Amino acid sequence: MTSAAKDRQPVIYWFRQDLRLRDLRGLNAAVATGRPVLACYILDDESPGDWKMGGASRWWLHHSLTALAADIEKVGGKLYLARGESAAVLARLAGQAGADLVCCSRQYEPWARQLEEAVHTLLGERGVELKRYGGSLLYEPETVSTQAGAPFKVFTPFWRKCRELPVKLEPAVRVRLAGWPRSVGDPDALDDWALLPTRPNWARSWGDLWQPGEKHAYAKLTAFLREAVGDYDAGRNYPARRATSRLSAHLHFGEIAPARIVHATREAAAENPALAAETDKFLSELGWREFSNHLLFHFPEMPEEPFKGEFAAFPWLGGAEGLRAWQQGRTGYPLVDAGMRELWQTGYMHNRVRMVVASFLCKHLLVDWRAGQRWFWDTLVDADLANNACGWQWVAGSGADASPYFRIFNPTTQGEKFDKQGDYVRRWVPELAALPDRYLYQPWAAPGKVLREAGVDIPAAYPEPVVDHREARDSALAAYDRVRSQQGVTA
DNA sequence: TGAAATGTTGGGGCG
DNA sequence: ACGCCCCAACATTTC
Numbered sequence: 086m087t088s089a090a091k092d093r094q095p096v097i098y099w100f101r102q103d104l105r106l107r108d109l110r111g112l113n114a115a116v117a118t119g120r121p122v123l124a125c126y127i128l129d130d131e132s133p134g135d136w137k138m139g140g141a142s143r144w145w146l147h148h149s150l151t152a153l154a155a156d157i158e159k160v161g162g163k164l165y166l167a168r169g170e171s172a173a174v175l176a177r178l179a180g181q182a183g184a185d186l187v188c189c190s191r192q193y194e195p196w197a198r199q200l201e202e203a204v205h206t207l208l209g210e211r212g213v214e215l216k217r218y219g220g221s222l223l224y225e226p227e228t229v230s231t232q233a234g235a236p237f238k239v240f241t242p243f244w245r246k247c248r249e250l251p252v253k254l255e256p257a258v259r260v261r262l263a264g265w266p267r268s269v270g271d272p273d274a275l276d277d278w279a280l281l282p283t284r285p286n287w288a289r290s291w292g293d294l295w296q297p298g299e300k301h302a303y304a305k306l307t308a309f310l311r312e313a314v315g316d317y318d319a320g321r322n323y324p325a326r327r328a329t330s331r332l333s334a335h336l337h338f339g340e341i342a343p344a345r346i347v348h349a350t351r352e353a354a355a356e357n358p359a360l361a362a363e364t365d366k367f368l369s370e371l372g373w374r375e376f377s378n379h380l381l382f383h384f385p386e387m388p389e390e391p392f393k394g395e396f397a398a399f400p401w402l403g404g405a406e407g408l409r410a411w412q413q414g415r416t417g418y419p420l421v422d423a424g425m426r427e428l429w430q431t432g433y434m435h436n437r438v439r440m441v442v443a444s445f446l447c448k449h450l451l452v453d454w455r456a457g458q459r460w461f462w463d464t465l466v467d468a469d470l471a472n473n474a475c476g477w478q479w480v481a482g483s484g485a486d487a488s489p490y491f492r493i494f495n496p497t498t499q500g501e502k503f504d505k506q507g508d509y510v511r512r513w514v515p516e517l518a519a520l521p522d523r524y525l526y527q528p529w530a531a532p533g534k535v536l537r538e539a540g541v542d543i544p545a546a547y548p549e550p551v552v553d554h555r556e557a558r559d560s561a562l563a564a565y566d567r568v569r570s571q572q573g574v575t576a
Numbered sequence: 577t578g579a580a581a582t583g584t585t586g587g588g589g590c591g
Numbered sequence: 592a593c594g595c596c597c598c599a600a601c602a603t604t605t606c
Contacts (some may be wrong), residue, residue, distance in 0.1 A: 322577085440577065479577090491606040492578050499578090558579085562606060 095121040095182050095263065099175060099189040101197075103221055103339035104153045105299040106160070106260050111188040111218035113258045121263035123182055124157050125165040126150060127174050128278055132200045136388070136470055139463035141432040142337075144288045145297050147280035149338050152298025154275075162262025166273040171200055172207040179213045181269040190339065191217045193226065193378045194470045195385035223252050223343050223375055226382035236383035238485040243379065244372040252347045287429075294431055295334070295466060302335035306346060310353040317363040324424075324435035325508035330367070331433070333467035336374070343371055377475035380485055388458065388474035391483035395571035399483070400451070400564050407450035410551045411442070412460055414514075417550035419526055420500035421445045423513035430513075432466035437503055443480040444494040449557040451564060454481035482565075490565045493558050500526035516546050 096115045103109055104126075115122045130137045138146065154164040167174045175187055187208060191201070205215045219225045224247050230236060237243035265272075282288050309330040313320070320328025335341050347368060354364040381387050391397060410416050414425035424438035434442070446457045454477040461477075462468045478484025482492075504510055507525045511518040517528060519539035524531035528541060529550055541547060 437577085444578095488577075489606085493606090495579060558606095565606085 092120060095123050095184045095266075097123050097125060097175070097179060097182065097184045097187045098262075099171075099187055100124060100126045100153065100164070101189055101339075102192055102337065103190040104149045105302075105340050105342070106153075106156055107257075107299065108220070108255045108342035108345050109190070110220040110255055111190050111216065112260060113255055114216065114218060115186075115188040116258055116260055118186070122162070122261070123165065123178075123184065123265055124162050124262050125167060125175075125178060126153075127171050128166070128168045128273075129171045129174075129200070130168075131170045132203075133194070133196045136194065136196060136462070139465070139468050140282060141288075141464050141466045142468050143280040144282065144291060144432070145295065145334055145338060145466045147275065147278070148295075148297040149340060150275055152300065152340075156299065157262055160260050160262050161264070163264050165265050165269070166275055166278075168273055168278060172204045175204055176207050176211055176213070178269060179208060180211060182266055183268070185212060186214050186216065188216045188218065190221050191219055191225075192221065193382045195381070198385075220255070220342060220344065221339055222378055223247070223347060223371065224250055224379075226379050229379060236379060237376070238380075240373065240376050240486050243376050244369060247372065247375060252344050254344045254348050255342075288432070290430075291432065294433075297334070297338070297340065299340045302332065302341035303345075305330065305332055305335065306341060306349055310349060314350070314353065314363050314367055315360055318366045321366075322437050322503050324438050325504055325506070325512070329436065333469075333472075334433075337467050337469045337472075343374070346371060373475075374469075374472060377469075377471040380475055381471040384485075387478065387484075388470055389455075391481070392478055392485050393483045393487070395568050396481070396483035398571045399568050401453040402560075402564065403446075403450040403452035407551060408446070408452050408456055410548070411446050411450060411452070411457075415548050415551075416445065416450075417529065417544075417548040418445065418496040418554075419510045419514050419517055419528065420496045420504065423510045426513045428461075428464050432464060434465070435509075437499075438509075439476070440480060441494050441496055441499050443477060444492075445496055447477075447481045448490075448493045448561040449496075449552050449554070451561065454478065454483070490568065491562060493561060495554060495558075497526045497554065514547070517541060 096118050098112050098115045106112065150164070150166070157164045165178070167178070179185070179187060192198070201215070201217060208215050228250070229243065229246055237246070309332070313328055313330070316328050320326050332341065332346070336343065350364050350368055354361050384392060391399070411421070411425060414422040414429065416422055420438065421442050424434050424442040427438070428434040443454070443457055446452045447454050458473055458477040461473055475484055479487045482488060482490030500510060505522070507522050510525055517525060520528060520531065520541055521535065524535060528536070528543060528547060536543065543549060
């Protein structure tokens with residue numbers, strides 16, 4: 086091939102969980118070749134095994150791809166959509182387009198790493214190079230380790246170590262993309278993927294709630310840093326307040342680079358030093374995302390098996406009825422039910438409430454954390470394998486640096502502490518709205534007269550508690566004895 | 577990034 | 592005046 090022909094040989098950029106055009110290392114590298122850059126996204130339901138995208142994630146993906154496709158057209162390109170096994174699709178596209186280089190961002194899920202290897206191998210056989218770039222995390226998992234060279238298993242020293250390392254932002258690049266040649270077959274239409282729910286369309290009102298896409302991710306970050314971060318440390322514990330960034334789904338889909346968040350946050354702290362403590366706290370939540378991915382990378386069994394081996398013997402005695410009551414938000418504990426209904430209706434749940442409902446499922450209902458993980462996986466717009474697995478294991482007590490098992494949230498006192506005025510519960514459990522604050526978190530304790538005046542009919546309109554808190558707590562601690570007796574026994 | 581049980585202290589009512 | 596008891600408030604320990 087002449088060098089002039091080589092100059093026109095296209096490069097494929099394979100979009101994955103990095104649906105943005107700014108601050109994208111691999112895309113910048115592709116553009117820097119000076120050759121035409123072709124953009125594609127592949128919906129691959131075959132490679133992830135048990136962890137193919139859940140329903141809420143698919144809703145988000147549909148809209149995020151719509152936004153990305155529009156952004157790509159503004160810079161002269163076209164987002165080519167294809168469905169199928171990624172390696173086979175990429176090999177076809179490269180062959181038909183005459184590309185000898187594919188660039189992408191890394192992912193850290195076990196299945197995704199295997200997939201990258203498979204793509205690398207198959208493309209290699211066809212004379213096509215695959216280049217993978219970091220940047221979906223602040224710190225690549227290989228670059229952070231203890232002095233002994235081992236992966237960290239405790240958050241605090243992990244994050245302390247991370248903060249010694251630089252966070253580099255990509256230099257701004259003017260991205261131009263190219264159209265696909267006619268030699269390549271027709272792309273799929275996004276609508277054919279049926280990513281949006283029908284019958285029933287449970288996401289009917291989500292368009293008012295969520296705005297996927299890079300532009301909105303930036304807008305949300307800016308608004309958060311301008312309006313809310315000053316109250317982050319305390320405010321983030323109160324689910325009725327708008328004190329959190331709600332960037333999780335944008336981050337999961339890579340609509341914004343974590344390095345961009347760090348830089349913008351540090352800039353805000355530099356302009357207003359009084360914010361330093363609050364911004365540190367916010368950044369440490371990004372640290373948990375880093376830590377979860379670090380753990381998933383080094384311990385790929387994390388979504389499947391308890392990290393602490395002795396929990397393999399834990400007697401998860403809870404039945405299907407408990408799980409169903411929890412999923413439907415009908416446990417009879419108002420804060421738990423509010424959280425589960427927020428999740429179902431919006432694809433999201435405030436983090437404080439996530440901890441409470443997860444604790445309730447594992448400890449009050451004695452249901453295996455993996456059942457909760459699975460439900461979250463399907464219902465959260467920000468479902469993320471690393472965060473989800475590590476979060477559930479943290480709550481269950483089986484994870485690395487986990488909450489001690491005996492730390493059992495009391496859903497009544499959590500409500501009284503963090504939703505004192507009852508705004509959150511009244512919003513999501515409207516049948517209790519007229520109850521006075523005093524009984525809002527323990528309607529079973531309200532005198533008949535109070536219930537009648539509030540129009541609350543138990544159990545016709547709102548259920549009795551599925552379990553008694555005291556009894557459930559005692560059973561959970563008794564079940565935990567089984568684990569404790571296993572400690573020291575080699576797992 | 578808990579809750580509950582248990583322990584300690586000190587003010588005040590009371591005989 | 593004094594000791595005693597009660598109990599709220601706070602601290603510590605245990606799960």
